[in-house]
Amino acid sequence: MIKPDRIVATTCPYCGVGCVLNLHIKEDVVYRVTSPHDAPANHGNLCVKGRFGYDFIHSKDRLTQPLMRKDGELVPAGWDEAMGHVAERLLEIRDKYGPDSIGFLVSAKCTNEENYLMQKVARGLIGTNNVDHCARL
């Protein structure tokens, strides 16, 4: 049997039940998922997605570098160029059309901290309440 390099306890990324997952990691790859019996929401139970739905973490389709559209095509770009362009365009658009011409979709898949900071960008830096996510979908 494979021995894990480490086991990391975290929270399942699928539905809203909030099952605790123990990710078994070998050479930075998740190869097995279990759950502790004292987990508050799931008592060690997991559904088929929580237990087996983790291949996407290592998918070859994962994005590994920023992309920018040039001549109609999305092409690889450096972080500084991509982030600089995003900031510049958002400020240009805000100055030209006003803060409410920009919308932010935050995410029911992202963490609390990420969501908080993204709406802070929208409300505190751009100056718009156009912040929403797929809660209704």
Add this chain to the structure above:
Amino acid sequence: MTNSIADIHLADVLLVTGSNTTEAHPVISLEMKKAVRQRGAKLILIDPREIELADFATLHLRPRSGTDVALLNAMAHVIIGQGLAKTQFIELRTENFDALKEAVKDCAPQWGEDVTGVPEKMIVEAAQVYGQAGSAAIFWAMGITQSSHGVDNVQALANLALLTGNFGKPGSGVNPLRGQNNVQGACDMGGLPNVITGYQPVADENVRAKFENAWQTGVKIPSKPGLTVTEMMNGVLDGRIKALYVMGENPALSDPNTNHVREALAEIEFLVSQDIFLNETAQLAHVVLPGVSFAEKDGTFTNTERRVQLVRAAMPVHGDARRDLDIICDLGQRLSGVDGKNFADVIRPVSDWTYAGASAVWDEIAALTPSMAGISHERLNPRGIQWPCPAEDHPGTPILHKEKFTRGLGKFTPLTFREPAENPDDEYPFTLNTGRILQHWHGGTMSRRSEGLDWVVPEGEIQINAEDGLRLRVASGDMIRVTSRRGEVTGKARLTDKLPRGMVFMNFHFAEVPANALTGDAVDPVAKIPEYKVSAVKIERV
């Protein structure tokens, strides 16, 4: 949820409606089954489909799609008429009872049968079983809320719980089952157009002043609520919205009337997508920023019972991707000019957008959010904490509204039944219903890339009633075309006796069989949630 997953098995009666719990919240369905099997709890299931929970139900009511308010009003009528209402609870803890009484006066069970198709006798029995329970808990999911009268549906359920005193005690309450892992948290964190963290309204001057002072960005937070997703998409088409920043979402697949959304996104002046995959929305973007999966980041998710739980980085980031928190802080620095670059109007004074990790971000949230003031990452290890948690020595709140309601008195809402926005007719004679299946997830970006799950269910099927299939000369495996007033979708038919006649059921996990090309723009007037559960369609063999 007003109550907790841990007290489901304490309920005498479970009323489950608009939730296919075994497929969409499988682990919660285990608790429900346990309540039925081990404690003899009675399950009242309200759902047009014969879902797995039907095997565990004492009563299975199968109303016509979109007639929830009529059914629930008729149940309230019976509860009041048969003297099952808890008068002491109503007197001490509620208001507006007379208005409810007046509103359901004419909603006799026979009327309920005429509107919903559920036999009069079953309506009476369901009302009696629910009304006589020592403790009864209500559960729902999108089958209740994704409706042009979703808010009415929820209020009609709350009326039943208020009538019978089913609040503030174990095994009771009104319990929405939240869909996404952190949809509760995204709402709690101010990921909504009208509120900042902990549902503090942007319309409140003191709230705005508090955040402006704390953030020190020199930017005024507008007092007017912003636009919802659906309104933003319309805003793109009518020119009000020029730029969209999309983080970890795929509106081009998951929003209603996707043809309309794609048209909008293709037209927009500037679109940014921050995601882990090049999804349908990212493909249309001007800039794509690679974030990381849950396994590569620290932070917290909040589950459906308001429990804030830790997410822990288990491995290094993938390739040259960046942790999403780092991306946002980088953006914050650039937008506020603290990265050293000078824009024409550097916003001053600036907060510096450097945090010593997710835990430090949480501390800022806690400092600004009374209902979470007592929560820190340190305290969340290992079991998490259920908000409200106002102080560091507060244990968290497993059951809401114990002594009094958050608003003081629980308010009855008188409701009038309204038909769905689009009922079947001669041209589009079938009702399309959409939902999830166990093996896949939302737009499929995660589950379809997991080999085992994709092997079990490799394609999206269109379910139709077996008798309808015979009549249309369609067999399982035949290709059929489903057409609505918005679009058409072709896919493999699956005949089943689990659907009522006249219903078509599609999941929305497969981009090749996109259910939301068919769904409409009708939304609830208050919640702005689209009516995914009722669209008129026609079916043809191809």
